[in-house]
Amino acid sequence: xxxxxxxxxxxxxxxxxxxxxxxxxxxxxxxxxxxxxxxxxxxxxxxxxxxxxxxxxxxxxxxxxxxxxxxxxxxxxxxxxxxxxxxxxxxxxxxxxxxxxxxxxxxxxxxxxxxxxxxxxxxxxxxxxxxxxxxxxxxxxxxxxxxxxxxxxxxxxxxxxxxxxxxxxxxxxxxxxxxxxxxxxxxxxxxxxxxxxxxxxxxxxxxxxxxxxxxxxxxxxxxxxxxxxxxxxxxxxxxxxxxxxxxxxxxxxxxxxxxxxxxxxxxxxxxxxxxxx
Ligand SMILES: [Zn+2]
Numbered sequence: 001x002x003x004x005x006x007x008x009x010x011x012x013x014x015x016x017x018x019x020x021x022x023x024x025x026x027x028x029x030x031x032x033x034x035x036x037x038x039x040x041x042x043x044x045x046x047x048x049x050x051x052x053x054x055x056x057x058x059x060x061x062x063x064x065x066x067x068x069x070x071x072x073x074x075x076x077x078x079x080x081x082x083x084x085x086x087x088x089x090x091x092x093x094x095x096x097x098x099x100x101x102x103x104x105x106x107x108x109x110x111x112x113x114x115x116x117x118x119x120x121x122x123x124x125x126x127x128x129x130x131x132x133x134x135x136x137x138x139x140x141x142x143x144x145x146x147x148x149x150x151x152x153x154x155x156x157x158x159x160x161x162x163x164x165x166x167x168x169x170x171x172x173x174x175x176x177x178x179x180x181x182x183x184x185x186x187x188x189x190x191x192x193x194x195x196x197x198x199x200x201x202x203x204x205x206x207x208x209x210x211x212x213x214x215x216x217x218x219x220x221x222x223x224x225x226x227x228x229x230x231x232x233x234x235x236x237x238x239x240x241x242x243x244x245x246x247x248x249x250x251x252x253x254x255x256x257x258x259x260x261x262x263x264x265x266x267x268x269x270x271x272x273x274x275x276x277x
Pocket of ligand 1: 084177205206227
């Protein structure tokens with residue numbers, strides 16, 4: 001059984017000066033590919049599903065149970081994590097299913113309400129042996145709004161962690177969500193300052209927009225959990241497109257989804273090795 005606690009895997013990565021790749025699942029093939037890539041690299045990983053992806057499926061349980069089964073069968077440690085939940089009821093569902101980690105995203109709530117709600121989520125998750133990631137500061141709009149000016153202040157992050165009891169904190173240091181070009185410039189000095197001020201591992205969202213060598217620099221500066229979604233979707237979809245274009249008579253979904261799964265596994269293996277350093 002390779003289902004792992006986020007805190008165990010993150011702490012080990014942080015102590016080793018490594019980054020932990022966390023990859024978003026949309027369908028079963030993604031989960032299979034991510035675990036295959038992590039196994040090929042011989043490294044732990046995080047399978048995560050976002051509230052948006054849950055909404056796409058209409059429910060958490062079918063995709064969530066598949067992730068848990070795939071994690072349990074893996075021969076490396078695999079964290080099963082709920083990404084960007086704004087709905088506390090969805091957090092409770094994930095914990096009941098056996099997810100080992102949840103992210104509560106109260107970043108759009110007023111500060112005091114975010115603190116109180118996040119603290120409550122952390123208590124419930126810890127009661128079940130699960131970890132909690134939460135967010136302070138905005139990381140940029142999902143609708144492609146680039147927000148390079150948004151930054152987390154180290155003292156705010158330290159207060160947020162101390163007052164909520166969370167296990168990992170997502171901070172805004174220059175990346176934004178859903179970038180399809182890898183041109184983001186991270187504030188490495190700010191990462192180092194937050195790392196100094198905060199007791200728990202730091203999480204980088206919007207990492208798809210960050211080029212390879214800059215990701216390594218971010219890890220060296222103090223980032224540990226590195227969330228990658230859009231970049232991997234690009235790999236997956238490119239392989240589907242190539243398979244369909246190469247054979248206009250193709251009808252079996254296994255032919256193009258299989259090609260996409262293989263391409264995604266190779267890219268995950270490459271990224272996991274890159275982040276491990
Ligand atoms: Zn995110």
